[in-house]
Amino acid sequence: MSDKVQLIATATFGLEAIVAQEVKDLGYEDVEVENGKVTFTADWMAVCRTNLWLRTADRVRLKVGSFKATTFDELFEKTKALPWAEIIPENAQFPVEGKSIKSELFSVPDCQAIVKKAVVESMKKKYSVQWFEEKGPLYKIEVALLKDEVTLTIDTTGPGLHKRGYRELTSEAPLKETLAAALIILSRWHPDTTLIDPFCGSGTIPIEAALIGQNIAPGMNREFVAEEWPNISKQMWQEARRETHDLAQYDRELDIRGTDIDEKVLKLARCNAEEAMVDQLVHLQQMPMSELQTKKKYGKIICNPPYGERLGEKEEVDRLYREMGKVFTKLDTWSYYIITSHPEFEALFGKQASKKRKLYNGRIKVDYYQYFGPRPPKSKS
Structure with a gap:
């Protein structure tokens, strides 16, 4: 088994550059950024470290190989030629899932069946068996076709990386943890700055x-499917x-506040903060947005207000955005960052953003409106 592996950190559209930076910050180089994914070369230890540390990626996949295929014969032969038995142990479960976009081979069930058969044939040769019981650790294979280019990977993560382990309970339209982390990173928030949502x-x-x-590593309190793999020792994990x-810098003091008009969702927020073991760091309070005020001269507001996507909510949301404009602009030395799908946001808010970035919240296309306040003066040390 090779010491070097190719890994793919998958990303929501618009977050690829942030995921790539996170990968580089972990010390991995040879990073290639494409739509929806960041590919890099690393060692087996990287499977553990990237799963534990990546805040904005969706999952980490082990790349087995890629090639062009326009016929089922080609898909079978080229898949079979890959070193499956070097990665997958004899007793492993290896189901195949797939997707196909703009490719000759558009039938996903057929592609899945052919890849499964090719992997079995490849492994039969190595293990000298005719049949695999598939009762051991899980190696979920994905066959992804994009414009006839086939990429074969194995999932190392299990439930997506947004599942940090602290949020069993959610409000009706929750923001994914990975996107929330990205909004904070994009705002260039610094831990010595006040943050209000x-x-x-x-x-x-x-x-x-x-x-x-x-x-604190976001994956610190959860498990990953690759923890059961014999390829990666328990010592490595x-x-x-x-x-x-x-x-972790547990003694670093933070000023983070969250307010909401709904006491019921705040109860969930308190439970979630406790589960994440940050309840002592986050001040949560019931309060309408109209009453937002602070004595702090500088800080950042980062928020995901209602979008008015549902029928009958639009007028209410329009009113809310006008009110936000009045309330936020009173904090004229603050910076604010707002994510919404509402096309008229800037007009309603009454101010053009310093910068706008296209993102996706689930399947909803959104803009991230960034309003930069003045820089706080450097403190005299």
């Missing part, structure tokens, strides 16, 4: 900010987890 809902933005602020504890 006046629409905090079940607490995702304040909780993710607390994890970032104390450099232990070492990677020990590193998360060594690098």
Whole structure:
């Protein structure tokens, strides 16, 4: 088995550059960015470290190979030629899932069946068996076709990386943890700056900010499917987890506040903050956005207000955005960052954003409106 592996960190559209930066910050180079994915070369230890540390990626996949295929024969032969038995143990479960976009081979069930058959044939040769029981660790294979280019990968993550383990309970339209972390990173928030989310809902933005602020690895309190793989020793996982504890800055003080008009969702936010073990770092309070005020001269507002996507909500949301404009602009030395799908946001808010970025919240196309306030003066040390 080779010491070097190719890994793919998958990303929501618009977040690829942030995921790539996170990968580089972990010390991995040879990073290639494409739509929806970041590919890089690393060692087996990287499977542990990237799963534990990546805040904005969806999952980490092990790349087995890629090639062009326009016929089922080609797909079969080229898949069979890959070194499956070097990665997948004899007793493993290896189901195949797939997707096909703009490719000659558009039938996903057929592609899945052919890849499964090719992997079995490849492994039969190595293990000298005719049949695999598939009762051991899970190696979920994905065959992805894009414009006839086939990429074959194995999932190392299990449930997506947005499942940090702290949010069993959610409000009606929760913001994914990975996107919340991206909004904070894009705002260039620094842990010594006050952060307020006046629409905090079940607490995702304040909780993710607390994890970032104390450099707590987002995957620290959950398990990953590759922890059962014989390819990666238990010691490797232990070492990677020990590193998360060594690098956490638990004594760093933070000023993070979340407010919401709905006491019911705030209860969820408090439970979630407790589960994430950041309840002492995040101040959550019931308060309408109209009453937002602070004595702090500088800070950042980061929020995900209602979008008015549902029938009958548009007028209410229009009113809310006008009110936000009045309330936020009173904090004229603050910066504010607002994500919404509403096409008229700037007009209603009454001010053009300093910068706008296209993102996706689930399947909803959104813009991230960034309003930059003046820089706080450097403190005299």
